[in-house]
Amino acid sequence: MPLPYTLLITPLAADAPDDGSWFAETFTEVDSSEPALRVSELSTQRGDGVFETLAVVDGHAQEVQPHLARLARSAQICELPLPNLAQWSAAISAAVAQIPQQGELAIKLVLSRGVENGPSPTAWLHASAATDFSAVRESGVRVITLDRGYDRGVAERAPWLLLGAKTLSYAVNMAALREAHRRGADDTIFVTSDGYVMEGPTSSVILRHNGVFSTPAPSGAILHGTTQTSLFEYLERHGHSVSYRDISVEELRGADAVWLVSSVRLAVAVTELDGRQLPVDAPLTRLFTEYLLSPRD
Known part of the structure; x- marks a missing residue:
């Protein structure tokens, strides 16, 4: 059909x-x-x-x-x-x-x-x-950080904001992507008002620092990523260390490498963050793509 x-x-x-x-x-x-x-x-x-x-x-x-x-x-x-x-x-x-x-x-x-x-x-x-994401998987994306407008503790104080749910109310996410495009970037990473990394409008964030792969700790304010979880399992099977923790914006900017990961676009390297060039591990990104395209249950 x-x-x-x-x-x-x-x-x-x-x-x-x-x-x-x-x-x-x-x-x-x-x-x-x-x-x-x-x-x-x-x-x-x-x-x-x-x-x-x-x-x-x-x-x-x-x-x-x-x-x-x-x-x-x-x-x-x-x-x-x-x-x-x-x-x-x-x-x-x-x-x-x-x-x-x-x-x-x-x-x-x-x-x-x-x-x-x-x-x-x-x-x-x-x-x-x-969508054909083959080109962006190879070339990466330019990203800006945008203030999501609340601090890390808001989900616990205001559960009615539904921050941990994947809801159909995506107007803010789409507005953030439009803002990124207006600023000459491809995508966005949301950060809290007190300076901590959250997630992208349609993706999870993974960074590597001193050999450890980290992602923001799941909380009521951050959607737990299915692709990110699968990729962490892959990394652990291959002897790498992974971590769920609070990540400051400054640490993100000083990372050895950063990726945005999602179910359909898969893993794309962040080549530029807020106008600054970031290191890119192209061979590892290709391995991520190969793994994420393989049958996964």
């Missing part, structure tokens, strides 16, 4: 019995060129929902269970009905069986609060060809 491909999902309760025989009855293929959502759908009206984006490489859906686990965490934070992970896993398998088996694709999973005053959430899966 050609792309794009859309599958509407009738959400099951998280604790629904799993006999595997009736999952298909909860999926409906729709023409991606035709309307599929109501005007009163809260995902479009208010961004009131959560999502995940996972890669499909040559017919293999990458890290399905880590993405689904994060979808469930985001739903819990946002007080949405918890997704039935077996159902969502079956939906991904059904989609992968219908879409092209060669090249890089992206599957977006969306769980919304549903129609305003409606009885149940709305859910769907949308598959499309992935």
Whole structure:
């Protein structure tokens, strides 16, 4: 079946019995060129929902269970009905069986609060060809830091900000990318008002300093990265030291190397930070790309 491909999902309760025989009855293929959502759908009206984006490489859906686990965490934070992970896993398998088996694709999973005053959430899966990131994986990106507007402790003081959830409310992230482009850069790393590294609008941050690979410690304010976690497992298997900790902006600027990592773009080296050149480990970046393109569960 050609792309794009859309599958509407009738959400099951998280604790629904799993006999595997009736999952298909909860999926409906729709023409991606035709309307599929109501005007009163809260995902479009208010961004009131959560999502995940996972890669499909040559017919293999990458890290399905880590993405689904994060979808469930985001739903819990946002007080949405918890997704039935077996159902969502079956939906991904059904989609992968219908879409092209060669090249890089992206599957977006969306769980919304549903129609305003409606009885149940709305859910769907949308598959499309992935953007060709081969050039930027090779050449890297120029990055600026932007103040996210709060300090490290805000998530604990104000959990209603939903900072640890991957929500559909992405207007701030997209505005940050536009600001980066206005300043002649390609991407952004958010920092706290008290000077600590957070994450990119669509990526996790990894730096290497004195031989140790570090990423900001997961917290209520930082989304735990599935690709970053996988890459740390790869590094540890190859004898490298990894660390989750607080990282100051000054340490970031003095790092031996910095990468932004995400599910579809994979790992890209930061070549310039706030107008200053950074060291780039091109051979290691290529190894990262090779690993991240390999089948990963």
